[in-house]
Amino acid sequence: MFYQSGIMDALSDYESARYVIYGVPFDGTSSYRPGSRWGPDAFRRASSNFESYNPHFDVDFVDLDIHDIGNLETYASVDDTLRDLYNEVGSFVRDHKIPLMIGGEHSLTYPCVRACKEFAGDDFGVVVLDAHFDLREEFDGVKYNHASVSRHIIDDVSNNHVLLGVRSGTQEEWEFARKNGLKFYTPEYIKKQGLKTIISEIIKYLDCEHLYLSLDMDAIDPAYAPATGTPEPFGLDPIDVREIIHNLAPISLGFDVMEIAPDYDYGQTAILGAKLMREFIAAHSSGRK
Ligand code: MN
Ligand code: MN
Numbered sequence: 001m002f003y004q005s006g007i008m009d010a011l012s013d014y015e016s017a018r019y020v021i022y023g024v025p026f027d028g029t030s031s032y033r034p035g036s037r038w039g040p041d042a043f044r045r046a047s048s049n050f051e052s053y054n055p056h057f058d059v060d061f062v063d064l065d066i067h068d069i070g071n072l073e074t075y076a077s078v079d080d081t082l083r084d085l086y087n088e089v090g091s092f093v094r095d096h097k098i099p100l101m102i103g104g105e106h107s108l109t110y111p112c113v114r115a116c117k118e119f120a121g122d123d124f125g126v127v128v129l130d131a132h133f134d135l136r137e138e139f140d141g142v143k144y145n146h147a148s149v150s151r152h153i154i155d156d157v158s159n160n161h162v163l164l165g166v167r168s169g170t171q172e173e174w175e176f177a178r179k180n181g182l183k184f185y186t187p188e189y190i191k192k193q194g195l196k197t198i199i200s201e202i203i204k205y206l207d208c209e210h211l212y213l214s215l216d217m218d219a220i221d222p223a224y225a226p227a228t229g230t231p232e233p234f235g236l237d238p239i240d241v242r243e244i245i246h247n248l249a250p251i252s253l254g255f256d257v258m259e260i261a262p263d264y265d266y267g268q269t270a271i272l273g274a275k276l277m278r279e280f281i282a283a284h285s286s287g288r289k
Pocket of ligand 2: 132
């Protein structure tokens, strides 16, 4: 069940919408700095700052069919929250909508990827932008923890998986990634090789018609995005993240912006996250880079 609404330029009703924006104010497994439950509301406030026209794609948001369905009602239990989320996102994709989630912590990505994969079939890939591997089997005794989201996606949904911006993990996670030939790119490697090369390499590697794109905001350098649950220095540049989104949005079935915990800055992380969501919508709607 959803309640409350109101992102700027989300003017469509559900039936006529192509894009459905939904918030999930849940941070129940956050281990270091909780507070991403306040992310969706901060994100909506930040979004009202922007002009509706996107010059890069020459599109105006008032001409697009965008619906803000509000925030998902959550439970204290992560399992109950993920179950409801899976059911809701499943109905969005079956209604041929593009689901766009505002987090909330990163554990919430797993049911969305699963719902999109079940709709898309096997011709499917996943791209996660994250400072962290999130490859633990469980954390603090909780299986579906924010620190294990990529692990469960790889184990249970799809191993056609790429991680961008990763620079932090336990020794076991680095070993797991190397032993299993996981495709991951650190920020310094991306800088050295050049972003264009990396983007064409990952599109070739994934070789799929549809993908799910997930942005854990801590992938971006904390100088630009300080208000996250687990900030990590030496991150990606926001203009590079925009470029990645521009290139991958046209083949994405779903997208999310996760881990904004707005109490830890003056609004800049929510402003950047909201802008990147709008860049995704503009790129997806135009179908070109
Ligand atoms: Mn994460
Ligand atoms: Mn992270």
